[in-house]
Structure formats: C-alpha cells, structure tokens
Amino acid sequence: MSLQIIGSGFGRTGTMTMKDALGILGFGPTHHMTEIMENPSQLSHWKAIFAGQDVDWDEVFAGYKSQVDWPGAHVWHQTSIAFPGARVIHTERPEDDWWASFSTTIGKFFALSDKMELPPEFAEIFATMKNGFLRQTFTDFTDRDAAIAAYRRNNEKVRETFPADRLLVFNVAEGWEPLCDFLGVPVPDEPFPHKNQRQEFWEHFGGEPAAA
Numbered sequence: 557m558s559l560q561i562i563g564s565g566f567g568r569t570g571t572m573t574m575k576d577a578l579g580i581l582g583f584g585p586t587h588h589m590t591e592i593m594e595n596p597s598q599l600s601h602w603k604a605i606f607a608g609q610d611v612d613w614d615e616v617f618a619g620y621k622s623q624v625d626w627p628g629a630h631v632w633h634q635t636s637i638a639f640p641g642a643r644v645i646h647t648e649r650p651e652d653d654w655w656a657s658f659s660t661t662i663g664k665f666f667a668l669s670d671k672m673e674l675p676p677e678f679a680e681i682f683a684t685m686k687n688g689f690l691r692q693t694f695t696d697f698t699d700r701d702a703a704i705a706a707y708r709r710n711n712e713k714v715r716e717t718f719p720a721d722r723l724l725v726f727n728v729a730e731g732w733e734p735l736c737d738f739l740g741v742p743v744p745d746e747p748f749p750h751k752n753q754r755q756e757f758w759e760h761f762g763g764e765p766a767a768a
Contacts, residue, residue, distance in 0.1 A: 558614065559617050559635060560621050560622060560643065561578060561622035562623055562628075562632055562642045562645070563623050563625065563629055563632070564645070565629060565648060565726075566629060566707055566710060567662050568649075568657040569647035569649050570649065570727070570728030571624045572588065572625070574586075574624045574647055576751055577749055578622045580749070581739060584621060585619060585620050585622075586621070586623065586624055588623075589626055589685075590625075596681060598616075602627055605688070606687070613634070623635070626685070627688065630693065632644065633713075633717065636717070636718070643723075643724070644718050645724045645735075646715075647728060648711055648725060648727060651704050651707060651708065654707055659700070662757075663703070666686050667697075667698055668765055669682050669686060693710075728748075728750070731748040
C-alpha cells in the first residue's frame with residue numbers, strides 16, 4: 557500500500573479532524589502522531605529520519621493510505637517525491653488562531669515534557685520528537701513571532717512546490733465540499749467531524765498542567 561494523500565500542514569491546523577474525515581471517505585488508515593503513541597515500534601523509523609539517514613518510505617508508512625500531522629508533515633517534501641501519485645492536502649488556519657492553539661497544546665506540552673511523569677515509552681517518543689521535528693522546524697517554539705515565522709515559511713513553501721492539480725489548501729471549517737471535490741468522492745451523509753480541542757489534546761496526558 558502506498559500513500560495516496562500527504563498532509564503537509566502543521567499540527568493544530570485540524571489534523572485530527574482530517575484523520576477522521578479521511579477515514580470516513582475511505583482513505584484510512586491515516587498516519588498521525590497518535591499512531592506512534594499507539595505503536596511505539598514506529599519510533600525507530602523517525603529516529604533515523606531525524607538523524608538524516610536514508611529510509612524506505614514504503615516501510616515508514618506501511619499499512620497507511622494517508623498521512624496528516626507531525627511527524628509526517630515534517631517530511632512532506634521527501635514523501636511527495638517517494639509517492640509521486642499522492643495528492644497533497646495542506647491544512648491551514650489563520651496565523652493568530654494557529655499560535656493560540658499551538659502554544660496552549662503542543663508548544664506547552666514540549667516546554668514541560670522533560671519534567672512530566674510520562675510512561676517510559678511516551679517519554680522516549682516525545683524526547684525523539686522534541687529533538688527531531690520540533691527543533692528542526694522552529695528556532696524557538698516558545699516564542700510567538702519565531703513560531704509564526706516558521707508556520708508562514710512552511711505554508712509558502714508548500715504553495716511554491718506543488719501545482720494546483722496536486723494541492724488542496726484547506727481549512728477544516730470549510731467542511732466536506734472542497735475536500736470531496738478535490739478527492740473526487742461523494743459528500744458523505746454525515747456531519748463533517750470536528751475534534752481535538754484543547755481539552756481533548758490534554759486528555760492524552762491525564763489533563764493539562766497548571767502552567768508552562
């Protein structure tokens with residue numbers, strides 16, 4: 557199975573919603589950070605990737621039809637070459653909205669993760685991710701201006717890289733129609749999913765810490 561869809565948007569742009577939506581449309585299983593949390597054996601691939609080693613992308617994404625969210629979103633350029641037939645869905649939201657969400661979830665988590673009491677397998681996963689995609693993407697993920705600058709660069713690079721017939725720039729607030737039109741599938745007879753609000757994010761870790 558080869559990837560049919562590559563998600564190039566940063567985390568906190570509706571990637572969990574996209575995971576659910578793609579599943580409904582028949583493009584699952586969808587790779588997402590939660591897949592690594594549920595399958596820690598995948599971590600060896602990402603250690604190699606972050607170290608700059610060559611990997612077999614078919615092995616990295618074995619069993620998945622699509623990919624959204626980090627860490628996969630960190631390597632969208634490599635996977636777009638490895639899977640030339642895959643379409644690219646780039647999730648975006650307004651910069652200030654993205655920062656407000658990122659800074660109170662992913663950013664806050666990684667600012668505190670070294671001091672949190674995490675299960676050993678989670679601690680290893682997130683230490684790898686922090687020293688991998690997070691530090692390779694942001695000069696300072698705790699600084700608003702620096703983080704937004706990285707977010708903006710990624711958005712611009714995606715637009716510059718792909719032709720219009722391969723790329724959908726998508727805000728999940730738009731719902732089914734543009735997504736289904738791009739993928740050439742009918743609109744499902746069910747509501748578009750909306751998931752992974754701030755509280756849902758922190759439920760993975762037993763609740764939100766009091767302060768960063």
